[in-house]
Amino acid sequence: MSISIDLHDLETLVGRKLGIDELRELIKFAKIEIDKVEGEKVELEVTHDRPDHFSVEGISRTFKGILGIEVGLAGLESTWRTDLSHIDDVPNRKYVVFAIMRDFSLSDEAIRQMIQLQEKLSIIYGRNRRRASIGVYDLSKVDLPVVYRQANMDDVSYVPLEMNREVRGTELFSLEKGKMYGEYAILNGRVPIIADSNGRILAVAPVLGSELTKVDPSTRDILIDVTATDVKSLREVFTIFVYGLRERTRNRVVEIIGTNAISEADLRPTERRIGLRDINERLGTSLSIDEAVDLLLRARHDASKSSEELIQVRIAPYRLGVIHAVDIIEDVAIIKGYHELRGINPPSPSSGRLHPATRLIGLIREAMIGLGAQEVMNYVLTDPYLASLGGTPIKLVNPISELYSMVRTAIWPQLISLLARNKTLAPRKPKVFEVGRVASINGSSVIEENHLGFAITGNEVTLTDVLVMSSSLINQLGLEAKYEAINEENGISGRSVKIIVSGFTIGKAFEVNPDILVKLGLENPTGVFEVSIDELLRLIFSSDSGVR
Missing domain, CATH: 3.50.40.10 (Phenylalanyl-trna Synthetase, Chain B, domain 3)
Structure with a gap:
C-alpha cells in the first residue's frame, strides 16, 4: 500500500527534527519502505497488516515509540x-x-x-x-x-x-x-x-x-x-x-x-500473557524479562512483568493484525532489529538435492519456452468470477480485497484474464503459460496440486493449436498423449477433449466459450489446456522415462 507524507508534518507530530537519513533508519523498525523522496514529500510503502500506518499520524505514533519519546499504549x-x-x-x-x-x-x-x-x-x-x-x-x-x-x-x-x-x-x-x-x-x-x-x-x-x-x-x-x-x-x-x-x-x-x-x-485494549522463554526460543535471543518488556513498550503495547517468566501484554484495538502470540513476538523482533538477530543454520543429516517435482517443473518450463510460449506468473488468490470457472470455489475467511478473496482451482481462467488485458497483442497470436499451485476440495479437506496452464488467442485459433502444444510437450517428456471428446461447460461443444497419458486422465483442452471471452473483454477465439504436473510426475516414474 503506497501512501504520501510530508516530512515536516511528520517531524511536527513526532516532536523532533528528522532528516531523511534518520527516516531511512527508523523505517527498518516499522515494516515500512521508502519509494520516492522529492524535497519534503516522501512516498512510503506500508503493509496491509498495519492499517494504522495508512497515514502519517499512525507512523508518527510508531516512531515515537521506537525513539523512546512516548512508549506504551496510546491512550484514548x-x-x-x-x-x-x-x-x-x-x-x-x-x-x-x-x-x-x-x-x-x-x-x-x-x-x-x-x-x-x-x-x-x-x-x-x-x-x-x-x-x-x-x-x-x-x-x-x-x-x-x-x-x-x-x-x-x-x-x-x-x-x-x-x-x-x-x-x-x-x-x-x-x-x-x-x-x-x-x-x-x-x-x-x-x-x-x-x-x-x-x-x-x-x-x-x-x-x-x-x-x-x-x-x-x-x-x-x-x-x-x-x-x-x-x-x-x-x-x-x-x-x-x-x-x-x-x-x-x-x-x-x-x-x-x-x-x-x-x-x-x-x-478497549485486548490482553494476553506471553512467556519470556517462548520469545527467546523463537528469536534465538537471551533477552531478560526487563529487556523484553522495554521492547514491547516501544512497540506501543502496554507490558508488565506478571512473573519472572511471564509478561502481561495489553494490545491497542487498532492493531488488527495482532492475533496470536507470534505476532507479539514479531513486534519484539522488529523493535530489537532483525539486523541484530543472529542467523542459525539448522543441522542437516544429509546433502540436499532438487526434488523430482522441481526438476520436472524446470523441464516443462524449458520445453514450453522452446515451443514459443511466454511464461507468466499470477497470484494463487483470485476473484470470485475467475475462481468459479475453475471448479468449486474456495473462499478465504478474511480476505484483504474482493479481488483476492478466493483460492484458484485452475490456472487457465487467470491466463484468459491476462490475455484480455493485453489484447492489443492478439494479431501476434500470443501464447502464454504458467506453472503454479491450485487447490481443490476433497470432502472436508483442501488439496493442493502443481498444475501447468496454457492459453493462446488469435483470429484463427482453434483446438488444433492447443493440441499441438500439449502433444509436443508430453512427447518431450517421453510420454504419449491421447485425446477423447468431453462436454466441458467452459468450452465450445465438440471442441473440448480430455488429455490421457498411459490410460490416466491428466488434464483437459478446449476452445473457450465465447460468453466467457466477452465477459472478460477478449474478442478473438481462444484455446487453453491445463494438466496436473503431480500426475505427470507419477506417470513418468512409473514409465521409467528417465526424467528424475
Whole structure:
C-alpha cells in the first residue's frame, strides 16, 4: 500500500527534527519502505497488516515509540451518550456510529492526511466503500442531533463536496462519485442520508458529503460517521480512524453520540500473557524479562512483568493484525532489529538435492519456452468470477480485497484474464503459460496440486493449436498423449477433449466459450489446456522415462 507524507508534518507530530537519513533508519523498525523522496514529500510503502500506518499520524505514533519519546499504549478515552443522534432502520446500510472529537489544530497537510486515511480505509477495509465508509464534518456547522435514515431520491437536495450549487435526486448519481458508489446507496428508489436537526443533508452514504460542512484549517471540532453493511468492518474502520485523529488533537477523547454497532469494549485494549522463554526460543535471543518488556513498550503495547517468566501484554484495538502470540513476538523482533538477530543454520543429516517435482517443473518450463510460449506468473488468490470457472470455489475467511478473496482451482481462467488485458497483442497470436499451485476440495479437506496452464488467442485459433502444444510437450517428456471428446461447460461443444497419458486422465483442452471471452473483454477465439504436473510426475516414474 503506497501512501504520501510530508516530512515536516511528520517531524511536527513526532516532536523532533528528522532528516531523511534518520527516516531511512527508523523505517527498518516499522515494516515500512521508502519509494520516492522529492524535497519534503516522501512516498512510503506500508503493509496491509498495519492499517494504522495508512497515514502519517499512525507512523508518527510508531516512531515515537521506537525513539523512546512516548512508549506504551496510546491512550484514548471514550464517553457515551445517545441523545445527540437518531438512528432509523436503513436496510441496505444497517450499521452506523456517530462520534465527536474536539480541539484540533489543522493545517492543509493535516487535512490531506485525514482524507488519505479516510480513503485508504474505505478502499481496503471498506471494500471500496461497499462494506464501510467514513464521513467527517465541521461540527460548528452542524446542528445536533444528527439523524441517520433513508430518504426518497426525489427528496434529496444539497450542495455536494467541491461544488457551488445544489443538486437534486438522480443528478447526484450522474456525478463521478455517484457513478462510482451509487449502487451501494440506492435501494428501491431510496438512499441512506445523514442530516442535522434542521433537516440539512450532511451526506448521502456512502456517496458524497456536503460542501457546507467541509472540514478546513479553521475547523476545531469534528463530527465523524462510519456507515457499514456489517459490524466487523465498521468496528475496524472506526477504531483505526479515531486513533489516527488522536494524534492531531490535544483532547484525546472520542465522544460516541450514537451507534447501533459498537460498545465500550470495542475501544478497549485486548490482553494476553506471553512467556519470556517462548520469545527467546523463537528469536534465538537471551533477552531478560526487563529487556523484553522495554521492547514491547516501544512497540506501543502496554507490558508488565506478571512473573519472572511471564509478561502481561495489553494490545491497542487498532492493531488488527495482532492475533496470536507470534505476532507479539514479531513486534519484539522488529523493535530489537532483525539486523541484530543472529542467523542459525539448522543441522542437516544429509546433502540436499532438487526434488523430482522441481526438476520436472524446470523441464516443462524449458520445453514450453522452446515451443514459443511466454511464461507468466499470477497470484494463487483470485476473484470470485475467475475462481468459479475453475471448479468449486474456495473462499478465504478474511480476505484483504474482493479481488483476492478466493483460492484458484485452475490456472487457465487467470491466463484468459491476462490475455484480455493485453489484447492489443492478439494479431501476434500470443501464447502464454504458467506453472503454479491450485487447490481443490476433497470432502472436508483442501488439496493442493502443481498444475501447468496454457492459453493462446488469435483470429484463427482453434483446438488444433492447443493440441499441438500439449502433444509436443508430453512427447518431450517421453510420454504419449491421447485425446477423447468431453462436454466441458467452459468450452465450445465438440471442441473440448480430455488429455490421457498411459490410460490416466491428466488434464483437459478446449476452445473457450465465447460468453466467457466477452465477459472478460477478449474478442478473438481462444484455446487453453491445463494438466496436473503431480500426475505427470507419477506417470513418468512409473514409465521409467528417465526424467528424475
